[in-house]
Amino acid sequence: MSSVYDTVPPPAVASSLESTPRVAIAIDHASEHNFWSDLTLDVMRGGVFVATYHALPLGTAVEIELGLAGDDPTLLRGVVRWARAHHDGSDGATGLGIAFVEPSPDDAARIRRFVETVRQPLLFESDLAGRAGSAPSLH
Numbered sequence: 001m002s003s004v005y006d007t008v009p010p011p012a013v014a015s016s017l018e019s020t021p022r023v024a025i026a027i028d029h030a031s032e033h034n035f036w037s038d039l040t041l042d043v044m045r046g047g048v049f050v051a052t053y054h055a056l057p058l059g060t061a062v063e064i065e066l067g068l069a070g071d072d073p074t075l076l077r078g079v080v081r082w083a084r085a086h087h088d089g090s091d092g093a094t095g096l097g098i099a100f101v102e103p104s105p106d107d108a109a110r111i112r113r114f115v116e117t118v119r120q121p122l123l124f125e126s127d128l129a130g131r132a133g134s135a136p137s138l139h
Helices: 105-117
Strands: 005-007 022-027 034-037 047-051 061-068 074-084 095-100
Touching (some): 022 047, 034 105, 074 105
Antiparallel strands (some): 074 095
16 A cells, blocks of 8 residues: 655755756745644754645755745755655645755744744654554644
8 A cells, every 4th residue: 555655864965956946935824835844843854845746756956935925035945855646535735845954044033933923834744654554644
């Protein structure tokens, strides 16, 4: 039985942004895109969920052009850590979980402020991904 989730461990070395794909998203109180965190509830140890049908291989380095609730966009680096595939009858959006790679202190503070005041992050229990018979959950 296959899971709708796939995961990879965090990257050891960030790759060059010159040949990486770019995703441009805006997150507000109601967008399908959202931040995600692991069981620590620290969104900086998580990343951003990009609702998309465009698949990227796990481990792909990406640029994230991120706009938050009317602010000017900022450019962050990330890596595809997990994917949620489309299945009929599924409750959640299809997309990619992109982990942050060394965000600037200003970007980290801005994101933390957003999740504290505008919208809580999704919880992605990535520690379950390696267990046989278990599928991680996205709440």
